[in-house]
Amino acid sequence: xxxxxxxxxxxxxxxxxxxxxxxxxxxxxxxxxxxxxxxxxxxxxxxxxxxxxxxxxxxxxxxxxxxxxxxxxxxxxxxxxxxxxxxxxxxxxxxxxxxxxxxxxxxxxxxxxxxxxxxxxxxxxxxxxxxxxxxxxxxxxxxxxxxxxxxxxxxxxxxxxxxxxxxxxxxxxxxxxxxxxxxxxxxxxxxxxxxxxxxxxxxxxxxxxxxxxxxxxxxxxxx
Amino acid sequence: xxxxxxxxxxxxxxxxxxxxxxxxxxxxxxxxxxxxxxxxxxxxxxxxxxxxxxxxxxxxxxxxxxxxxxxxxxxxxxxxxxxxxxxxxxxxxxxxxxxxxxxxxxxxxxxxx
Numbered sequence: 384x385x386x387x388x389x390x391x392x393x394x395x396x397x398x399x400x401x402x403x404x405x406x407x408x409x410x411x412x413x414x415x416x417x418x419x420x421x422x423x424x425x426x427x428x429x430x431x432x433x434x435x436x437x438x439x440x441x442x443x444x445x446x447x448x449x450x451x452x453x454x455x456x457x458x459x460x461x462x463x464x465x466x467x468x469x470x471x472x473x474x475x476x477x478x479x480x481x482x483x484x485x486x487x488x489x490x491x492x493x494x495x496x497x498x499x500x501x502x503x504x505x506x507x508x509x510x511x512x513x514x515x516x517x518x519x520x521x522x523x524x525x526x527x528x529x530x531x532x533x534x535x536x537x538x539x540x541x542x543x544x545x546x547x548x549x550x551x552x553x554x555x556x557x558x559x560x561x562x563x564x565x566x567x568x569x570x571x572x573x574x575x576x577x578x579x580x581x582x583x584x585x586x587x588x589x590x591x592x593x594x595x596x597x598x599x600x601x602x603x604x605x606x
Numbered sequence: 607x608x609x610x611x612x613x614x615x616x617x618x619x620x621x622x623x624x625x626x627x628x629x630x631x632x633x634x635x636x637x638x639x640x641x642x643x644x645x646x647x648x649x650x651x652x653x654x655x656x657x658x659x660x661x662x663x664x665x666x667x668x669x670x671x672x673x674x675x676x677x678x679x680x681x682x683x684x685x686x687x688x689x690x691x692x693x694x695x696x697x698x699x700x701x702x703x704x705x706x707x708x709x710x711x712x713x714x715x716x717x718x719x
Contacts, residue, residue, distance in 0.1 A: 384719065385633060385717050385718070385719055386627070386629070386717070386718050386719070387715055387716075387717050387718075388623050388624070388627055388629075388715060388716050388717075388718055389714070389715045390619065390620070390623050390712075390713045390714060390715050390716055391712060391713070391714055391715070392619050392623075392712060392713050393711065393712050394612055394615050394616050394619065394637075394711050394712060394713055395612070395615060395711065396615075396619075397615055397618070398611075398615070476608075476610075476611070477608055478608055480611060508608070508644050509608035509644070511644065512608055512612070512643070512644060512645075512711075513608070513611075531691075533693070534690055534691060534692075534693060535690065537642055537675075537688075537693070538642050538643065538644045541642075541705065566693070566694060566701055567693050569701045569702055570677070570688075570693040570694055570701050570702060570703050571693065571703070571705075573680065573701070573702035573703075574702075
């Protein structure tokens with residue numbers, strides 16, 4: 384005999400629960416944490432490399448880098464001044480999930496840091512579904528990717544707290560309609576904090592670094 | 607390929623509920639997926655056929671109910687379905703909207719024996 388059982392359970396509940404644990408842990412340790420999303424080649428690692436020297440003597444930073452293979456990214460973060468750099472190789476998975484971050488957090492003495500930068504796997508689809516438990520999610524878009532990305536990846540664009548439009552120095556050379564791009568972003572994510580940056584010219588990077596310092600200090604010194 | 611981890615969760619939830627009900631077998635799963643959830647039915651089905659083997663849910667049929675994306679304009683209140691080329695409100699051109707449907711991703715019910 385067949386019987387129907389009502390379930391109504393969010394399929395990602397298990398991940399969301401672990402993400403909540405990660406969040407509590409980071410919060411209790413007073414570490415401000417960000418999850419950086421982008422497509423491959425948007426400049427996540429370069430951005431981190433250019434950001435770290437601007438945080439020198441201001442914040443103690445740990446970096447966790449997610450990649451399908453290799454430790455190139457964590458090596459670059461360590462060379463640029465991260466006090467700790469941990470590589471998570473996902474072994475083929477296209478995203479980090481809360482369990483992977485949970486494991487990486489185990490390897491850090493969290494109260495020794497003011498800021499944790501988590502660099503997700505380069506991908507605009509999958510990471511959006513898996514909350515990690517960081518305080519903020521940052522999306523690095525880049526001008527050469529094209530202005531249609533908010534329309535093609537609404538799932539990613541609607542869920543971020545900060546949008547960085549990188550490689551802004553290439554605007555004169557590529558077809559990129561900033562109005563069309565920003566309109567798509569604003570429909571899904573009205574008022575999202577936005578920085579225009581270039582890791583080549585340094586444009587916008589000081590303001591972005593200041594935002595990190597401001598948020599990390601708030602967390603560290605607020606009761 | 608995030609569908610693999612997702613399908614593993616799906617299996618765990620379905621088997622958990624079936625065992626609670628002392629069922630011998632799960633025959634059907636009813637899944638709801640919003641168009642904004644970035645999940646591909648075929649891909650979930652593909653992984654399902656592999657990972658459900660040797661469980662009480664082996665061979666179960668997956669039923670997908672797709673929910674189209676629907677936005678509500680923050681300016682004029684119009685409800686509309688966005689296209690893949692334009693997201694602004696078709697009535698007033700307003701920018702800024704609430705997502706009222708399309709983000710669902712849940713297991714609604716299972717049929718068991």
